[in-house]
Amino acid sequence: MLLAVDAGNTHIVLGCLDGERTLFTARLSTDRKKTADEYALMMRSLFDLHQVDRRLLDGAILSSVVSELTEALRAAMTIVSHHAPIVVGAGIKTGVNIKIDDPGQLGADLVVGAVAATERYPKPLIIFDLGTADTMSVIDGDGRFLGGAIMAGPRLGVDALSSGTSALPRIDLDLPARVIGSNTITAMQSGAIYGHAALVDGLIDRVEAELGRPVASVIATGGLAGVIIPQCRRAIAVDEDLMLRGLRLIYEKNQ
Numbered sequence: 001m002l003l004a005v006d007a008g009n010t011h012i013v014l015g016c017l018d019g020e021r022t023l024f025t026a027r028l029s030t031d032r033k034k035t036a037d038e039y040a041l042m043m044r045s046l047f048d049l050h051q052v053d054r055r056l057l058d059g060a061i062l063s064s065v066v067s068e069l070t071e072a073l074r075a076a077m078t079i080v081s082h083h084a085p086i087v088v089g090a091g092i093k094t095g096v097n098i099k100i101d102d103p104g105q106l107g108a109d110l111v112v113g114a115v116a117a118t119e120r121y122p123k124p125l126i127i128f129d130l131g132t133a134d135t136m137s138v139i140d141g142d143g144r145f146l147g148g149a150i151m152a153g154p155r156l157g158v159d160a161l162s163s164g165t166s167a168l169p170r171i172d173l174d175l176p177a178r179v180i181g182s183n184t185i186t187a188m189q190s191g192a193i194y195g196h197a198a199l200v201d202g203l204i205d206r207v208e209a210e211l212g213r214p215v216a217s218v219i220a221t222g223g224l225a226g227v228i229i230p231q232c233r234r235a236i237a238v239d240e241d242l243m244l245r246g247l248r249l250i251y252e253k254n255q
Contacts, residue, residue, distance in 0.1 A: 001057045003043075003081045004247040006112065007064035007073055009132040010155075011223055014043065015244040016052055022241065024050040027223075032068050036075035043080045060085035061251040063108040063243070086254055088112060093253045097144045106145070109243070110137050113221065116246030118143050121237075122216035126207055128200060128236070130222040130229075132156055138207055141216075149203060154192040154224060161188065173227060197231035204234050 002017045012030050016023040026046050047054040060081040064070040070087065077085045086092065088108040096114045098106055113127050114137055127137040127148075133156065136149040152160070154173055162170040171188050179194045181187030200220075208214050220229045221242040229236050 001052075002248060002251055003054075003057050003060040003077055003083075003085070004244050004251070005060070005062045005064075005073060005077060005085070006109065006243040006247065007062070007066050007069055008109065008223075009066060011131075012073070013243060014046065015241075015247075016047070016050070016057075017244065017248050020248075022244065023052050025241075025244065030066060030069065032066065034069075034072065036072040036079070039073060039076035040079040043076060047080070054080055055082075057081040057083065059083045059251060059255075061088070061247045062086070063088040063112045063247060065107055065109050086251060088247070088250060092250065094250055095253060097142075099144045100147045107135075110135060110145075110148070112243050112246035112250065113137060114139060114145050114246075115249050116239075116242045117217070117219050119249055120245075121219060124211060124213070124215045125217040125219065126204060126215050127242075128218070128220040128222070128225070128229075130154075130196075130220060130224040134196075134222075136203055136207075138211075140211065141213075151199070154196050154228070157196075158188055158192050173224070175227065175231075193227060194231055196228050197233075200228065200236070201232050201234050 004015045006013045010030055012028040015025045060077045060083050062073055062085045074085055094111055094115050117125055117127050124141045125139050129135045132153050134151045134153045138146045138148050140146055158171055161168045171185050175193055176186040176189040179190050181190045218236045219239050220236050221239050225238050229238050
């Protein structure tokens, strides 16, 4: 069995995998103040909750974009699994041909998503990871990672509106009934959700124009994919297990 952890700015996704089978997944709030012992206690409790014997773990792997938490999570995973986790980063074999200006700048989350997507979906392809910060990754027909885009996610956008203006409130990201909002809250929700869906559709159009051909696959993952993607007009597959599957594949490549 494998303990796989993907640490993002808002949530930490944890999965226990047995080959291609997922025994359980969990989503924890990212808390930069928690210690390794606190995270270890939470992880151990999840194994108990799902009645999975953590003594059967053969290894662990970690992807983190929260640098100040990486060491605490690494230590916690070692305590829980009794195996030092592979940490996705420089020197790790991924099989991804990275063609950006400085491959060392590519975030671990983008690498993991690319590994999982290229293994399962026809190319060329686009990957959207929709969360606190949204990312777009573009992989060409030969499997080369060409680059992408980074933008503020819907939650970050509405929070910036609330904190940067005196009249706009903090809102929940509920789907409004109409694009044309009839009050301040529904207007902000419309901008955040329908506006973001239009952004995703528009980026796909522009990527295809730049590539000079239609993409074969568009995949979305992340905490807000289930809210944004149903409002898009393009055909986009929501893959909630993309990151955990990518971590498993990278772990296998490094054995």
